[in-house]
Amino acid sequence: MTFSEHSRVFFLVVGLVGLAGVTAAQEEDLGVSSAALALHAEGLIISRCSVCHSADLIAQQRLPRARWEATVVKMEHWGAEISKDETDLLVRYLSARYHPGAADRLPPFDSELKKAEPLTQEPVAEGPLTGIAARGAGIFEHNCQACHGAMAIGGMGPKLVKNPILKQEDLFWEAILHGRGAMPAWGSVLRPQDIADIHAWLVTR
Amino acid sequence: MKEDPVSRSLSRRTLLKKVMYGLGGTLALGHVIPRVQAEERDVSKGETDRLVVHVVRPLDAETPVQEFTAYLTANSRFFVRSHFGPPPVELLSDPNWRLSVGGMVDRSLTVTLTELKQFEEVSVTAVVQCSGNGRAFHRPKAPGVQWERGAVGNAQWTGVRLRDVLAKAGIQAGVHHVQFQGADRPVVASVPLFTRSIPLEKALHPDTILAYEMNGRPLPLLHGAPLRVITPGWMADSCTKWLTEITVQAEEAKGYYMQTAYRVPMTPVEQGRAASGQSTPVEAMVVKSLVAAPKGGETVKAGPVSIQGVAWGGEVKVAMVEVSLDEGKTWETARLVGEDHPYAWRQWQLVWKAKTAGTFTILCRATDDRGQTQPKTSPWNPNGFLWNGWDRVTITVAA
Numbered sequence: 001m002t003f004s005e006h007s008r009v010f011f012l013v014v015g016l017v018g019l020a021g022v023t024a025a026q027e028e029d030l031g032v033s034s035a036a037l038a039l040h041a042e043g044l045i046i047s048r049c050s051v052c053h054s055a056d057l058i059a060q061q062r063l064p065r066a067r068w069e070a071t072v073v074k075m076e077h078w079g080a081e082i083s084k085d086e087t088d089l090l091v092r093y094l095s096a097r098y099h100p101g102a103a104d105r106l107p108p109f110d111s112e113l114k115k116a117e118p119l120t121q122e123p124v125a126e127g128p129l130t131g132i133a134a135r136g137a138g139i140f141e142h143n144c145q146a147c148h149g150a151m152a153i154g155g156m157g158p159k160l161v162k163n164p165i166l167k168q169e170d171l172f173w174e175a176i177l178h179g180r181g182a183m184p185a186w187g188s189v190l191r192p193q194d195i196a197d198i199h200a201w202l203v204t205r
Numbered sequence: 206m207k208e209d210p211v212s213r214s215l216s217r218r219t220l221l222k223k224v225m226y227g228l229g230g231t232l233a234l235g236h237v238i239p240r241v242q243a244e245e246r247d248v249s250k251g252e253t254d255r256l257v258v259h260v261v262r263p264l265d266a267e268t269p270v271q272e273f274t275a276y277l278t279a280n281s282r283f284f285v286r287s288h289f290g291p292p293p294v295e296l297l298s299d300p301n302w303r304l305s306v307g308g309m310v311d312r313s314l315t316v317t318l319t320e321l322k323q324f325e326e327v328s329v330t331a332v333v334q335c336s337g338n339g340r341a342f343h344r345p346k347a348p349g350v351q352w353e354r355g356a357v358g359n360a361q362w363t364g365v366r367l368r369d370v371l372a373k374a375g376i377q378a379g380v381h382h383v384q385f386q387g388a389d390r391p392v393v394a395s396v397p398l399f400t401r402s403i404p405l406e407k408a409l410h411p412d413t414i415l416a417y418e419m420n421g422r423p424l425p426l427l428h429g430a431p432l433r434v435i436t437p438g439w440m441a442d443s444c445t446k447w448l449t450e451i452t453v454q455a456e457e458a459k460g461y462y463m464q465t466a467y468r469v470p471m472t473p474v475e476q477g478r479a480a481s482g483q484s485t486p487v488e489a490m491v492v493k494s495l496v497a498a499p500k501g502g503e504t505v506k507a508g509p510v511s512i513q514g515v516a517w518g519g520e521v522k523v524a525m526v527e528v529s530l531d532e533g534k535t536w537e538t539a540r541l542v543g544e545d546h547p548y549a550w551r552q553w554q555l556v557w558k559a560k561t562a563g564t565f566t567i568l569c570r571a572t573d574d575r576g577q578t579q580p581k582t583s584p585w586n587p588n589g590f591l592w593n594g595w596d597r598v599t600i601t602v603a604a
Contacts, residue, residue: 051393053260054260054262061351063346064345078395079396
C-alpha cells in the first residue's frame with residue numbers, strides 16, 4: 001500500500017471519529033470478539049504469518065486499525081494465504097489487542113481463554129475419519145506447502161513424501177495438532193477432516 | 206589506507222586487543238574500567254552473544270548499550286537486522302559464490318572472492334546503523350521492529366573499493382544508480398526481494414567498499430558473508446549483505462524496498478498522520494549520541510561518576526557532546542576522547558560529582574560540524590526512521 005492509499009484510509013477513519021474514538025471502538029471490539037474467535041485469530045497468526053516471521057514481530061506493534069488493515073492487506077498481497085473472512089478477523093483481532101493505547105507488556109492472549117472451546121465445526125472422533133486424497137492436495141498447498149515444499153518434497157520443513165511419520169498416524173496427528181520442533185501447532189486452524197485429507201493425499205505421493 | 210601484510214597482521218592483533226579491552230587505557234577514572242576489562246571477549250565465539258532479540262525469525266537483535274564502552278563493537282555483539290535471514294551456507298562458500306557486475310557496463314564481470322581480493326585492499330572504521338534504530342521512541346508508535354538504542358555498532362570493515370570494481374567493468378554514459386542484490390530469499394516467493402540502489406556519486410566515493418572482513422575476521426554469516434556493501438556515513442539500508450549482484454543503471458532500483466520502504470517524507474508530517482507528499486530514500490545518518498555507562502537502572506556511589514558514551518555524525522564530524530542532569534535546563538560539555546576517524550563514532554566522557562542520594566536522569570546530545578544538534582525528540586515520520594532524540598538514562602545514587 002502506498003502512502004497516498006494509506007492516507008486515504010487513515011484520514012477517513014481519523015477524520016471522522018478521532019484517534020481517541022478509534023481506540024475506544026477497538027476496546028469495544030475486543031469485548032465483542034468471542035474467545036473462540038480470538039483463539040482462531042491466534043491460530044491464523046501461527047499458521048499464516050509465522051510461515052515468514054515469528055509472531056513476536058506482531059506482538060511488538062501498537063497500531064491504529066487503519067495501519068493494521070494496511071499491513072494485513074500488504075501481507076496478503078505478498079502471498080500470505082488468508083481468505084477475505086480471515087483478513088477481517090485478523091484486522092479485528094490485531095487492532096483490538098495491539099492498538100496504540102495498549103500496554104507495552106500484555107498478558108498472554110490465552111490467559112482468559114483457557115475454557116474456550118477449540119475451533120472444531122464438527123464433532124471429533126465419531127469413529128475413524130476417512131481422508132479424501134483429492135481434497136488433501138488443496139489443503140496441503142494452502143497450509144503446508146510454504147514450509148514442506150511443493151508436492152511435499154521438502155523445504156524449510158522436512159520432506160513428507162514417503163516420510164516414515166506417515167505410517168505412524170498418531171505421531172502425524174500429534175505433530176499437526178500440537179506442533180513439533182520448529183513447526184507450530186495447527187490444531188486451531190485445521191479441522192480433523194482436513195488433517196485426514198492431508199494424510200490421505202500424502203500417502204499417495 | 207592500504208596496509209602491507211606485515212603491518213596488517215600486527216594491526217589485526219592490536220585491533221583484537223582494542224575489541225577486547227574497550228576503552229581500557231583511554232579513560233583514567235571510574236569503576237567502569239575493571240568491569241570492561243573483566244568482560245574480555247572472544248570475538249570468534251558465537252555469532253550473537255548477549256544481544257537483545259526483537260524478532261526470533263528472521264533474526265532482528267540489538268546490542269545492549271553498555272557494550273558501547275568499547276570503541277569497536279565485537280562481531281558477536283553487533284546488532285543483526287534480517288529481511289529474510291542468511292541464505293544457505295553452501296551458496297556462500299567458495300565453489301558456488303560469485304559476484305556479478307552487469308547492466309550499463311562495457312564488460313560484465315563475474316568474479317570469485319579470491320579474484321575480488323586482487324583489487325587493492327582498504328579498511329575503513331565506520332558506524333553501521335539500522336535506519337529504524339530508536340523507532341520505539343517515536344510517538345505515536347510507528348510500525349516495524351521496535352528497535353530501541355542498540356541497532357548500531359562501530360567496526361573496522363576491510364575489503365575493496367566499489368569504484369575499482371566498477372572501473373574494471375567500465376561504466377557507460379547515462380548511469381546514475383548502482384543496484385545491489387544479496388543472495389537472501391524470502392520463504393514465500395511472492396514476497397519482494399530486498400533490492401536496493403545507491404546514487405552513482407556515493408558508489409564512486411573512494412570510501413564506499415565491498416567488505417569481506419569485519420574487525421579483522423572474515424565477515425560472519427549474519428553480517429553478510431562473504432561480502433557486503435559498506436556506505437560509510439549512510440544508514441545500513443544501503444549496506445546490502447550476502448552481495449551477489451551489482452547492476453549499473455540509469456534509474457533508482459524498482460520494488461518495495463526502494464520505492465516504498467526505507468523512505469522518509471520530504472516535508473514534515475503531523476504526528477500520527479500518513480505522509481502525502483514526496484519522499485526520499487533514507488541515506489545519510491543524522492548526528493546522534495548514546496550514554497553507554499552508567500547503564501540504565503544502575504546504582505552508583507555518591508562521589509565522582511564517570512559518564513561515558515559514543516557520538517557519531519555519519520559523513521559529518523562530531524563537534525561537541527553535552528550532558529544534562531536537570532532535564533535539559535543546563536548542559537555541560539563532555540570531553541571527546543580516544544580515536545578520531547571519519548565515519549567512526551567518537552567516545553566521550555564526563556565526570557559528574559554526584560553529591561546527593563536519589564534518582565537522576567542523564568541526558569546527552571551531540572552537535573556536528575555543520576552545527577546540527579540532536580533535538581529532544583526527532584520529527585515524526587510514518588515508518589519511524591532516523592530517530593536521534595536526546596539519549597536518556599536513569600540511575601540511582603546510593604546514600
